[in-house]
Amino acid sequence: MTPDPAAHAATWIADYRARAEATDMLCAATDTAPWQAMFEELAAVAPELDHARERVQRHATDIGTGFRIIGETDERPWPVSPVPLLIDAAEWAQIAAGAVQRATLLEQIVADLYGPGRLVADGIIPAALPTGSPYFLRPMVGLEPPGGRHLHFIAIDLARGPTGEWRVIADHLRAPAGAGYALENRLAVGRTLGGLQAKLNIQRHAPFFAAFRAGLAALCRRADPRIGLLTPGRYNPTYPEQAHLARYLGLLLVEGADLAALEGRVYVRTVAGLKRVDALWRRLDPRLLDPLAFDTHSQIGVPGLIDAYEAGSVVLANAPGAGVVEARAFAAFMPALCRHLRGEPLKLPNIATWWCGGAAEQAHVAAALDRLTIAPAFGPAPLGLPGGAAAGAAITGAARDALLADMARRPQDYVGQEEVRLTTIPTVIGDRLAPRPFTLRVFVARGGDGDWVVMPGGFGRIGEAPDDSAAAIGEGLWSTDVCVHGADPVAPVSLLAEPGSLHVRRNPGTLPSRVADNFYWLGRYLERGEALLGAIRVLMGNSIDADGGAVLPPATVARLVGMIAGAGAATYPPDLGRAALTTFARAAMEDGATASVAALNRHARAIGEASRDRLSADMVRLLEAPFPTQRGMLERAGSLQRRYAAIAGLSAEHMVRNDSWRFHDLGRRIERAIAIARVVRLFGMDGLGAGAATDDLSTLLDLADSQISYRQRYPGGLTRVAVVDLVALDPNNPRGLAFQAERIAQRLARLPVLGDDEMAEPQQAQATALNALIATATAATLDADTLGDIERRLATLSDAIARRYFLQGAEPLRAVGLTLA
Known part of the structure; x- marks a missing residue:
């Protein structure tokens, strides 16, 4: 522990303020006492900043936070900064009011596009704006959603400019991600800075999630509804977040194959038969939801799901097709839409956007190309922007010619947006604080009464380079907790139910057939790997290792070899000599292309990844542990044997x-x-x-x-x-x-x-x-x-x-x- 955390924190802040710009979140703060308190807490637990980063990262790993880059098979650890973003309650109240206004506006727009269509008919927006989007789903036109609401959970990306104003850079309605990561960031940072909650009266996330769960339940037709989180599966980049949210909210984590639509209702296939599902928080691309309604090639959807939705027997959050208003092209019309539908200006303005579908706007974007960010208008990258959004000044030579040519052919595929210079926050880089730009994702959900509630804080994404723009920051290099603090004490609210509101029961709940299958084969793969490892150890200890004991006779060795080879772990050795048996044993233990111990471990690991909503973090860590790297085969085998024993112990003593x-x-x-x-x-x-x-x-x-x-x-x-x-x-x-x-x-x-x-x-x-x-x-x-x-x-x-x-x-x-x- 640092002898004087206050002095340590003051030194960090003074050093940082000498190097950061005046517009930085810390430097611009009129009251630096909260930042001083935060850095004092950090100094008390980790006097060196690089140690603080390692500590919070270790907590994130212990929680089980991870993500996957598209195209990669292995998960990466979720990167968390030990320095949270601090926002005072007064400033946050303005952000929350703007987020609620925007959510209400988006609901009105979606309801009109799939309902009366007055916005197009009255000329407020051009018809090409919705119909040109691949996320406009015509089968949804005229369908009244259960409860009359299309939107239940949305995310809004914000950027803070140098003068302190917050502006919207993106809306997320199809399958908004990040709320689980915000929760996990809070857990990781909270475990590191345990005293900060009480010192700064930081608002909690639990009431937001409780309200969202209550909002879904209120729209269902049963008093005790069964609610699921519909996931694309473990290969989805944000699957770990989805599993964490399902576990935290008490939702049933299901895939499309788990569900069946029958007689206008949706059921989950369980080991006890079909059980009715009343609501689905979907993280599946809406075009893949139902092959009978949308993409007929979808193999991960639920045939008949939209019929059940139309019948009002299942709630989908959000309604399929709501993502049409995510398009950047809509940002150009949001100020006018707000004035038309709400009679007021946007409380959170967009970054200035010009949709090239209009001749004047196209001419402006082409003329001001070097001062704008050029981006796809409707999501998919057009021919002139194969890499997606980019700063116009960075597009040169043949690429620039191709962009202008395609913009002339299909102007409706492009938008120009002002380049936003982002405010910075303190970030641990190496062993010192450095300013880095950030964006903030805010989450808005409907509560049990149908009103919008805002998560206090959301999560921040931090850019890698000091001068990253909103377009360049992408997913960021780091994430950070976002703490809304104030003078008023915060009640210790959690997702625990009120006393007497629940009946005590020992029914373990619904077990989908897919999950039962996974658990069954997890047991088989682990047992098969342990048995194979035991046979290899007997072979190595008695026939290969000169100090391992008496040498077995050839007939017994031949039976051992035949048993191992017969299991598909390795091909038969050319002879039973020591060198051949050593090579054989190594292949049976480590060859990745066979039914070796290593291959069986990978199968078990894959099942563990797909079942992390039902497995403890300790079990997941053991399953995901890398293959041992000790020098000798017997040492590696012993390490694996101890790992198998630990997993068996967890199964025997920790699983209900x-x-x-x-x-x-x-x-x-x-x-x-x-x-x-x-x-x-x-x-x-x-x-x-x-x-x-x-x-x-x-x-x-x-x-x-x-x-x-x-x-x-x-x-x-x-x-x-x-x-x-x-x-x-x-x-x-x-x-x-x-x-x-x-x-x-x-x-x-x-x-x-x-x-x-x-x-x-x-x-x-x-x-x-x-x-x-x-x-x-x-x-x-x-x-x-x-x-x-x-x-x-x-x-x-x-x-x-x-x-x-x-x-x-x-x-x-x-x-x-x-x-x-």
Whole structure:
């Protein structure tokens, strides 16, 4: 801790103000006491600024914040600045009032475009303005949205100019992103600057999210509605944010394949049948929502969704087609639209914009090209701007000629916008503060009473270069928390419900079939990887490592190699020499193009990424941990083994015993049972079962992780009957076959059934028969044929589980005895 945080903070501020411009947020502040308090808090926890940046970044990583660049497969950590943007309550009140006015105006415009169409008919806007946009969805014309409202959640990007004025640079209505990142920024910065909340009376985000959730629920036709967040899936760049929002708001995270439209209603496919969905906060491109209404090639939408929407049985936030007013071309008409529809000027003016669809405007933009930013009018980049928006002065040579030529051919595809010089804020660059430009995204949502509410703060994006313009800043290099502070104390509001407003229940909630499938295969991949790693370690420790123990005989080594190669982990080695086995073992553990341990880990990691709304941050971190890099294979194998053990421990001790856990455990048990049946058949049988070699039996105990149990029970030595009984038939051995069979039957017995006749479903009956077969077997008579039959039964049981509980493509929506809820 810094001996004198106040002196430290004062030094930082003085050094910064000597280098920053007077228009900077800190330098322009009439009251620097809040900034002094913030830097004192920062100095108290991290006297070095680079340490402060590392600390807040570590908190963001612990929270699980991440994002993905389009085209990349791996997520990146979410970049957070340790220095929040401070805005006093008086200034924020003006921003909030302007945001509410703009949200109201946007609702009026959208309602007219898809309703009476008076704005075009009366000549307020040209017809090409809406119809020229790819986001204008003609099938939505004339459809009355449930509750009569098209917009429920919007985002507005603001820029602050050198004179302190705030101006709108973009509206986001299709699938506004960033609210989850604002929440995560607050969590990360709050954990770093724990005392700042009380010192500055910072307004909280929780009331905003509670109001938004209440607003969606108020439009549904049921008192206890089921609300989902519709995501494109884990490859979407903002999927981590979506998962975080779903978990925070208590929404069901669903993909298009999870949903089905039937008889004018929308249902989610769950392990207990179809369950009704009343509202969807969609993050899916509206053109992909329903292949029957929009893009017929969409494979991630819900056929019939728009019919259910038209029937009023499902609320969509926002209404499909609302994104038409996002177009930059609309910015040129917003001042006139506000005066026409609201009878007042914009409280948050746009940056000056000229749509080239008018001859005079086109001529102005062409003449003032070097002083403007040239941008696409309707979203997609036109031929003259293949890279998107750019400063006109930076477009030279052949590129400039191509732009002017295409602007002459299709002027309606372009807009010219004034170049905005942005205000800066303090940002940690290296080990000192430096001024960097920023933009602010503000979020507005409808509350339970239908009125607009504004998130106090939003989130800021910080540019990389000191002179970045609004067009160049893009997504920014860093993000920052935005703190609205004031003199009045802030009540500690959260999303916790009022006492007595909820009935206590132990029903774990809705489990979509896709999620059950993911948890089942997460268990199988983890167990398969652990079993394969165990076989590799036995091979390395006994046949490759000279100090690892006695060398196994060739016949036993051949069985190990055959088992590993037969699993698809690596191709057969040319011989059983030490060099060939070393290469073989390394490929089985690390080769990325096979069913190696590394490949199985990647499968598990992908499932973890897709299920992060239901997994703890610790579990996600273990699944996403990079492959070990220790020098020796045995060291890497040991590191992986400890990781598998940690994941198993989290599953056993931290997961609630709900259906998600049952499917995860089922996957583990079925995979382990198959592996045990196979190794008993390979190493516990000799010919017709007359006896097995000692090395084979010892290897079997190693593979079943049962050496200690056997030695304690039978100190006299190895016998085939005793080993087989312990590994295959002892119901008290958690690594044994009988133990798995019992648990499989127990897990299936607790899963929901579709009928009400109390008869066992096929998968339950198969598990009961398998358990009975193993429970009545004896080690003396257990033979290879019986073990092979057990393996086949387990595979058949797995298929039955998949048919019953998981998505199977075009399966009938209504099963016999199925009740829709």
